[in-house]
Amino acid sequence: MKIAFLGTYPPRECGIGIFTKNLFDSIIPNSSTANTSSRAEIKPLEGYVVAMNDHDNTYSYPGEVKLTIRQEHQRDYLEAVKYINLSGADLCILEHEFGIFGGQNGIYILPLLHRLEIPLIVTLHTVVERSSYTEKAVLMQICKMAYRVVVMSHKAIEFLVNLYGVPREKIEFIEHGVPDIHFNQEDSKKEFKLDNKKLLLTFGILSRNKGIETVIRALPKVIEKHPEVIYMILGKTHPNVLYHSGEEYRTYLQLLVKNHKLKDHVVFLNEFIGQRELFKYLSASDIYITPYLNEAQITSGTLSYAVGVGSAVVSTPYWHALELLAEGRGKLFKFNDSDELSTILLSLLDNPKDLNQIRKKAYDYGRTITWPKSGEKYLNLLKEVLKANPEVIFKPETLIDPLLLPPFSLDHIVRLTDDTGIIQHAKYGIPNLKEGYCLDDNSRALLMVLMSYCQTKDKQALKLAPIYLSYIHYMQNKDGTFRNFLSFSRDFLDEVGSEDSFGRTIWALGYLLANAPNDAYYQTGRLVFFDAVPNFEKIKSIRGIANTILGICYYLKTNPSDDAITETLKRLTGVLIEHYERNSTPDWPWFESLFAYDNGILPLALLHSAELLNDEKVTQIGIQSMEFLTEITLKDGYLSIIGNENWYKQGGERAMFAQQPLDALAMILMFQQAYHITREKEYLRKLFSCFMWFLGENDLRMSLFDFETKGCCDGLESYGINRNQGAESSLAYLISYLTVLQAFERIEEKELVN
Incomplete structure (x- = not known):
């Protein structure tokens, strides 16, 4: 029989790693501490280790470690479970501690366990009396999937039975082993x-x-x-x-x-x-x-x-x-x-x-x-489980497959970024310094690195954040508006930027205020955000309004008692509703008499606003406009974006080319929010279909993601792919990528309450 051990492992400096090593040595033959008296019925017994790495650290592991999982990389967990299922292992032993797995309260371990095709034994190193909702839900889900749950104290048994609803017969008490080492x-x-x-x-x-x-x-x-x-x-x-x-x-x-x-x-x-x-x-x-x-x-x-x-x-x-x-x-x-x-x-x-x-x-x-005695108890437990041959019941529905995604990389963003900000354009994969910088892209870049740090604790992302935030601060005028363009020689190229760039900046700042990695970033973001507030109601462009609404919504999620900003949200939402009611007809339920650029941002803004305002009318219009846009762009099972050459006027023909990554991003974010407020799984399927536009499921059947440079091409043209890889397209790809991972995590979170 073959056993897969999953946990931290030496030489990583971690108490649970030492526990895993001692357990491995006390069970698997040919180790110095192994006890063989209970092996007769389960010979031959062999095993290997899947080791958890903290952040992106690497270690020189011994030969029994066959695979590693980077804590904050979701795809690693899915690759690991494929390996375990195909390795010939008969049983998996998981060492569980919330802090060694990625995601909120270690939720990233659940996709692995959900897909495990062999029986699971879990050793719980932490069982808390007063848990957060997610902590409790994660632990309950793990115990539900485990055939046996091992704890090391009687208090843990009491908690599992009375607070977590784990059947007593599922719980095994085996005390923490102690190495059999003595010195005078x-x-x-x-x-x-x-x-x-x-x-x-x-x-x-x-x-x-x-x-x-x-x-x-x-x-x-x-x-x-x-x-x-x-x-x-x-x-x-x-x-x-x-x-x-x-x-x-x-x-x-x-x-x-x-x-x-x-x-x-x-x-x-x-x-x-x-x-x-x-x-x-x-x-x-x-x-x-x-x-x-x-x-x-x-x-x-x-x-x-x-x-x-x-x-x-x-x-x-x-x-x-x-x-x-x-x-x-x-x-x-x-x-x-x-x-x-x-x-x-x-x-x-x-x-x-x-x-x-x-x-x-x-x-x-x-x-x-001593470990020989504790190992003996684990061996008896293994015998019991292997004899019972339990059936693995859970098989999750595959709405999103992160293994289809290339590895996440900030290489191209780092290439485009200097100490001033992110360069706006590129010639192929090389920064085009002649075009300088713009506010739109630095705001998108701030949003992306904050998302990356929130989800993966990527230190590189955190290092980039102050560069983009400093650019935003530098470009703000005294009246709270923003300039947009800056030359490579740091000369201002405009007095006041577009309303779109204003709105995108408020979006990034609002996200920062809801997800600040430290107080210094929060205070700077708050200063710039509130200096801009007097300009919120001066915006006329509906896309500028929509982007501003997104920033306001992120801010209000952590500051719900700010009545003045809530009133501003209501008024800006009212402007979008007014545009919709003025232009929509039964066969054209839309905000304008044409589809132009960044179309998904309009339903997206309403769906965010509806969540906070709890307004049924706003929700209804958000859903209706989203469904109409979906009907136009996803009717053939893949995303076909309205081209920016001539757009799509009501009663006319839609433009096919100059398809922009920014539009794909808006669609992905729109479906993510639709799923968030409705919990309808079909939106996740559509979200993933839209992301696959970047990887070749599009009108030209060509990938926009460049696997060599790790950048994203600027669009689909009638002649083929626009091979330039500017900041806008690459940031749109990376924000979309992070949104897909977040959506995948939400699928797993939803299973917690089922």
């Missing part, structure tokens, strides 16, 4: 030059919830009586914390040590060490401390290790500690209570007999949870 305390102390010292130890990945400051505040009283005490904080900062906040927490702790004059008694070892070295430190310690700040810790591998090696543990009463330290296997102190901690530490240091009794009880219990 005296020898270990000598090796670390800690002779004649009393070592207090905390280890693990550092983050604010660890509560190490509680220990530091407790030390002065302890050291006053026991100056031989050394407190060692062993561990690197959590990668996610490092990614977002750097070493802020470690610096705070170091300042605390300095202020309490403890520099000779506190040691920081900023390392992620191997298991053997870790167990030497544990063996050398006199007291192990876990000072977590709240009870919501359902499993702690560090605590299991400390008990397993026979440490005298002093801990706050979080859930796992309450269970593991029961019956005298450790001491508990109240959260954030440095005084009580001082008292307990002094009592233990003053009474070696009590200390040794705790150590013995912990050690005796630790013998029952």
